[in-house]
Amino acid sequence: QVQLVESGGGLVQPGGSLRLSCAASGFTFSNYAMTWVRQAPGKGLEWVSIIDTGGISTFYADSVQGRFTASRDNVKNTLYLQMNSLKSEDTAVYYCTKGWRNMSPEGQGTQATVSS
Numbered sequence: 330q331v332q333l334v335e336s337g338g339g340l341v342q343p344g345g346s347l348r349l350s351c352a353a354s355g356f357t358f359s360n361y362a363m364t365w366v367r368q369a370p371g372k373g374l375e376w377v378s379i380i381d382t383g384g385i386s387t388f389y390a391d392s393v394q395g396r397f398t399a400s401r402d403n404v405k406n407t408l409y410l411q412m413n414s415l416k417s418e419d420t421a422v423y424y425c426t427k428g429w430r431n432m433s434p435e436g437q438g439t440q441a442t443v444s445s
Contacts, residue, residue: 331355332352332354332355332435333427333435334352334437335350335436336349338422338442339441340442340444341443342445343443344415346414346415347415348410348412349410349412349423350408351409351436352406353408353427354406359383360382362428363380363428364376364379364431365399365423365424366423366426366432367423368422368424374434375421376390377390377393377410377423379399380408382403384400387400392418396413396415398413415443418443419441419443420443421440421441422438
């Protein structure tokens with residue numbers, strides 16, 4: 330069955346960086362676009378980024394454009410999200426999902442907290 334395991338979250342000060350990872354198994358990872366979504370405290374799910382199957386094309390929400398970079402390693406079956414210049418409003422649980430703009434997380438997510 331599909332398994333997506335997110336990791337790499339933590340507590341960071343405003344302006345800092347985090348690199349999230351998503352280890353995928355149970356499906357042919359290289360055949361699927363992948364999406365990052367997040368859920369801030371008390372809010373709904375928000376789409377963050379999409380990366381195509383080859384990692385060539387990436388798309389970002391306006392709120393993270395220029396600060397976040399999605400990438401993937403189709404040999405390691407792993408998705409990444411490099412988050413720079415973090416702001417307090419980036420505090421959320423981050424999830425990776427299988428497919429194009431899939432807003433239904435299946436993993437447990439990883440908590441990123443931006444606070445001084």
